[in-house]
Amino acid sequence: MADPIKAVRGTRDILPPDSALWQHVEQAARDVFQRYDFHEIRTPIFEDTQLFARSVGEETDIVSKEMFTWEDRPRAQSEKAQSLTLRPENTAGVVRAYIEHKLGETGKLQKLYYIGPQFRRERPQKGRFRQFYQIGAEVLGPPSAGSESPARDAEIITMLAQLLREVGIRNWELQLNSVGCADDRARYNQALREALAGVKDKMCADCRRRAETNPLRVLDCKVPEDQRIIESLPKISAYLDEPCREHFNEVRKILNHVGLRYQVNERMVRGLDYYTRTTFEFTHGGLGAQSALLGGGRYDGLSEGLGGPKAPGIGFALGLDRFVLALQSEETVGIPDQSPAIYVAPLGQGMNAEAAVIARDLRKQQIATELGDDTFRAKKSFEAAERSGAKFILFVGENEIASEQFALKNLKSGEQMTVARAEIANKLKS
């Protein structure tokens, strides 16, 4: 026999009953988004490779080594070959759609959310997959619509805290930072580079390398011996210009006022080039090394970088895979019960047809119903009913059909009653 085909590395199947947990998170997100006036956008799963190169950044790990990219060969003389890429994140696609459909011309603030798979060709580990799922939201629009306001930053972060609460994740921490505008970051990068030149020889091998390639990454180092040196390096806050400083202060002021706990972490570094000003990350203790539950930030120059109008924005992406892991690590949250309310058991020859009518009618009345078949004895029906998780079992036999009175039994309590055909649904609802 030929070798069976398996799911490719870094991909997986989400099976019942786990899929119920995924639906629970997705539903909670849609509910919260609705209340904050966010609306769903669905963008393509693959895009022109250039979209990600120009937004996420050519030099980032994501673009330089983690994308699934292929050449789409021309199929007619008139077609040109095009480099396509499975989306490694969704913000670029949303901003592309914003530009393409001239959403800025409406003058209205766009508040958009998405739910869907993303793809990065990384080595899989706990909480990290090659096909993974993100829920995200973006607020963007022309500055006249208020897109630049710190109120938007605070609103998004407040919404996330509410989402976490409603999903049932308790054990989280919020870290906040401002990376300033492009000029601020350039000056800070320069300052870091100079400061590191003197001390990097005393640091770990990774830091020595990062001091050259990407000084910001040094701040992320976890080697204990390096921490004192890192503490002595210049802080980003000292390099923010006045408008950026004020913006960040206002975000913090609002968050303080709504009573959200957070930590300013000047060492929090995010790996996408488009972030400006506010950046944030919610972390969770139950996730192993990949502790970031969700992350996001402001991207005031992204639209222009993609050839669009000025359209400041802020957004986030949360890792659905990691949300589910976090939920599973907090024992208080169980898998939602999706079992049927009733198991309809035909008893004896020729009862399948009668049972099918009853099951159809129950389902019409919004009762989740499982239907057996008449190859089973009564005992087998009970066993199948138990396995289905149904709370009730209904027997459909010759006696019942003749009398129009049905035996309805509560599988948990053992209580049994006789009910008329028309009353079955009512009994279940009561």
Add this chain to the structure above:
RNA sequence: GUGGGUAUAGUUCAGUGGCAGAACGCCAGACUGUGGCUCUGGAUGUCGUGGGUUCGACCCCCACUACCCACCCCA
């Protein structure tokens, strides 16, 4: 891309250089209209793949593959 760990029944896992195991689960019967208990019986399988050592390898050696964890990076 680098490092470490693991690979035996549907699942969780024991195991020994000489017959392939347990628990749970599954199937059948006792028991063809009222179960959950019990009893009896049954099937669990390329011991990840390929090679080597050996009279003999699931076990020792080598290679490969897959999965897990970590680095890196991120959600």
